[in-house]
Amino acid sequence: MATAAITAERETYLNSAYGLKSWLLTKDHKRIAVLYFITISIFFAIGGTFAGLIRLELLTPEGDLVSSETYNKLFTMHGVIMVFFFLIPSIPATLGNFFLPMMIGARDLAFPRINLLSWYLLIAGGAFAIFAMVAGGVDTGWTFYTPYSTSYSTTYVIATALGIFIAGFSSILTGLNFVVTVHRMRAPGMTWFRLPLFVWSHYATSLIQVLGTPVIAVTLFLVLCERLFHLGIFDPALGGDPVLFQHLFWFYSHPAVYIMVLPGMAVISEIVSTFSRKPVYGYAFVAFSSMAIAVIGFLVWGHHLFVSGQSLYAGLVFSFLSYFVAIPSAVKVFNWTATLYRGSISYDTPMLYAFGFIGLFTIGGLTGLFVASLGMDVHVTDTYFVIAHFHYVMVGGTIMAYLGGVHYWWPKMTGRMYPEGFAKLSALVIFIGFNLTFFPQFILGYLGMPRRYHEYSQEFQLLHVLSSAGASVLAVGYIMPAIYFLWSLRYGPVAGANPWGASGLEWRTPSPPPTHNFDRIPVVTFDAYDYSTVIPTEVNDVGH
Amino acid sequence: MNQHGEPSHHVDSVRTYVGVLIALLIATIVTALVATLDLGPFNIIVALGIACVKMMLVVLFFMHVRYSTLLTRLVMIGGLMWLAILLLLSFVDFGTRGWIGVPGK
Ligand SMILES: [Cu+2]
Numbered sequence: 329m330a331t332a333a334i335t336a337e338r339e340t341y342l343n344s345a346y347g348l349k350s351w352l353l354t355k356d357h358k359r360i361a362v363l364y365f366i367t368i369s370i371f372f373a374i375g376g377t378f379a380g381l382i383r384l385e386l387l388t389p390e391g392d393l394v395s396s397e398t399y400n401k402l403f404t405m406h407g408v409i410m411v412f413f414f415l416i417p418s419i420p421a422t423l424g425n426f427f428l429p430m431m432i433g434a435r436d437l438a439f440p441r442i443n444l445l446s447w448y449l450l451i452a453g454g455a456f457a458i459f460a461m462v463a464g465g466v467d468t469g470w471t472f473y474t475p476y477s478t479s480y481s482t483t484y485v486i487a488t489a490l491g492i493f494i495a496g497f498s499s500i501l502t503g504l505n506f507v508v509t510v511h512r513m514r515a516p517g518m519t520w521f522r523l524p525l526f527v528w529s530h531y532a533t534s535l536i537q538v539l540g541t542p543v544i545a546v547t548l549f550l551v552l553c554e555r556l557f558h559l560g561i562f563d564p565a566l567g568g569d570p571v572l573f574q575h576l577f578w579f580y581s582h583p584a585v586y587i588m589v590l591p592g593m594a595v596i597s598e599i600v601s602t603f604s605r606k607p608v609y610g611y612a613f614v615a616f617s618s619m620a621i622a623v624i625g626f627l628v629w630g631h632h633l634f635v636s637g638q639s640l641y642a643g644l645v646f647s648f649l650s651y652f653v654a655i656p657s658a659v660k661v662f663n664w665t666a667t668l669y670r671g672s673i674s675y676d677t678p679m680l681y682a683f684g685f686i687g688l689f690t691i692g693g694l695t696g697l698f699v700a701s702l703g704m705d706v707h708v709t710d711t712y713f714v715i716a717h718f719h720y721v722m723v724g725g726t727i728m729a730y731l732g733g734v735h736y737w738w739p740k741m742t743g744r745m746y747p748e749g750f751a752k753l754s755a756l757v758i759f760i761g762f763n764l765t766f767f768p769q770f771i772l773g774y775l776g777m778p779r780r781y782h783e784y785s786q787e788f789q790l791l792h793v794l795s796s797a798g799a800s801v802l803a804v805g806y807i808m809p810a811i812y813f814l815w816s817l818r819y820g821p822v823a824g825a826n827p828w829g830a831s832g833l834e835w836r837t838p839s840p841p842p843t844h845n846f847d848r849i850p851v852v853t854f855d856a857y858d859y860s861t862v863i864p865t866e867v868n869d870v871g872h
Numbered sequence: 873m874n875q876h877g878e879p880s881h882h883v884d885s886v887r888t889y890v891g892v893l894i895a896l897l898i899a900t901i902v903t904a905l906v907a908t909l910d911l912g913p914f915n916i917i918v919a920l921g922i923a924c925v926k927m928m929l930v931v932l933f934f935m936h937v938r939y940s941t942l943l944t945r946l947v948m949i950g951g952l953m954w955l956a957i958l959l960l961l962s963f964v965d966f967g968t969r970g971w972i973g974v975p976g977k
Binding site for chain 2: 511543571575629630633
């Protein structure tokens with residue numbers, strides 16, 4: 329009970345001020361991270377609902393639940409919400425925002441006000457997108473291909489594109505903030521090669537955000553100009569080139585995959601090390617592989633244009649370059665695996681998610697090689713094979729890592745533990761539900777089921793039913809953490825500063841952290857993942 | 873650079889700024905005049921060339937990159953390199969599209 333009294337009195341970022349205003353005008357990176365958590369959880373629920381409706385429609389070969397027009401809107405809005413308003417901000421804006429400053433021993437990000445501004449920009453962009461949905465939806469697909477988006481679609485293209493345009497600036501500002509923070513705010517002794525790999529991955533992600541996002545913003549702006557003022561940029565009738573749109577769009581949107589998955593890799597590096605109690609094998613290789621992914625990721629976008637009328641020679645170049653980006657990803661997977669070797673491994677919930685990530689991301693990555701090869705891609709372009717491939721990367725990769733990370737740092741953020749048994753169960757349910765949803769889609773696509781159709785021929789029904797059944801299992805798996813996390817806020821056992829015996833600086837300050845993160849700025853005299861300097865704390869079950 | 877690692881706050885003379893302004897205005901007039909001539913494939917090269925020179929003037933003088941730290945210059949160079957990637961690999965497509973005929977034509 330004495331501990332409880334002390335815990336209640338100590339000032340933390342959560343109890344330093346109360347009231348809505350203290351949250352909406354906060355400059356504390358931890359509170360802004362919490363604002364992001366709430367926001368993206370709402371977007372995830374909306375995007376997930378659209379996915380649920382899509383899977384319901386596809387239970388039967390007939391288009392009987394929704395009209396084809398509505399179906400087009402459903403998959404478009406699912407993609408727009410999930411990509412631009414959930415996956416892109418997911419890990420960087422929440423876990424990155426919260427822990428990147430703490431891991432380098434800083435009291436906040438370099439630009440706290442810009443950090444708050446970036447959240448408001450996401451809200452503003454989201455408001456436009458939600459307005460478009462409520463007003464009647466948009467049906468171009470999340471890719472906004474011309475000439476459909478500029479000349480033919482009669483839906484709310486302008487509001488949606490404007491929303492993504494605005495949210496893009498949120499992403500740029502987060503990236504900029506992280507880059508400057510890593511350069512200027514490191515604690516004494518925190519050299520570049522003592523940075524946790526989480527920070528390296530986020531640094532690489534930030535570079536992509538800063539260098540790539542302006543291009544998608546300008547591209548969508550050009551779509552608006554052509555749609556509103558008939559400027560001839562993409563429309564051949566006006567002297568434009570529709571393939572130019574695809575070049576510009578994918579110049580951002582391929583690297584955007586790495587904006588989503590590099591932070592996932594960031595989380596996995598931390599988890600694998602902590603629960604093996606070993607430094608990540610080949611630290612420098614893993615750090616540089618993040619940078620390599622950021623650079624090479626910008627050289628491969630043309631693999632989305634193999635059948636779009638791009639020159640065959642360009643196709644050859646892009647196909648060749650695409651294989652290279654598999655190398656740094658493979659380096660990471662091999663090095664995580666090597667980290668496990670002779671480690672003292674514990675199978676806590678975050679580690680289960682990390683195992684899920686490594687397996688599913690590997691399948692997603694390897695099927696990426698299928699679609700990056702010119703001949704094979706002709707067969708599977710615009711089929712469910714592609715859908716399955718990128719959901720293995722984005723859902724099996726990013727969302728597994730995101731959930732793993734939320735479980736891993738939950739005790740730090742809230743000072744409470746979640747119920748371990750339920751958490752393990754939900755990780756298992758998600759893994760099974762995910763594979764049941766998306767593995768049949770590889771087969772469907774290979775057999776020729778095209779994407780974006782709400783009707784299909786009879787022979788595909790069994791696989792579609794399996795996929796829809798999987799989606800309902802997956803939904804249960806996602807709802808479970810939502811419930812037990814809320815429960816743990818009040819009833820969870822008190823966690824202590826370092827329940828996992830982890831090595832990062834964020835674990836060397838109380839949970840939840842004080843407003844300024846550290847009572848005294850740490851002086852770093854040890855490398856990342858040096859477990860000889862760690863004192864784990866006991867979980868103190870005063871809640872019961 | 874002073875001892876705190878901050879970039880020194882070099883201030884150019886008013887004459888330099890006015891000079892750069894005049895150069896920018898002249899370049900704008902030249903762009904407009906060149907647009908009235910038909911130079912064939914060089915139309916776009918000349919227009920973009922002048923635009924690049926103008927951009928460099930703004931970056932070097934108005935944005936003070938001439939007197940900035942190495943890191944700031946690196947940021948500038950990085951941005952330009954990424955633009956170069958976008959243009960180069962796009963032209964791998966646009967430049968070679970006519971090399972083989974379209975089937976059926
Ligand atoms: Cu791609």
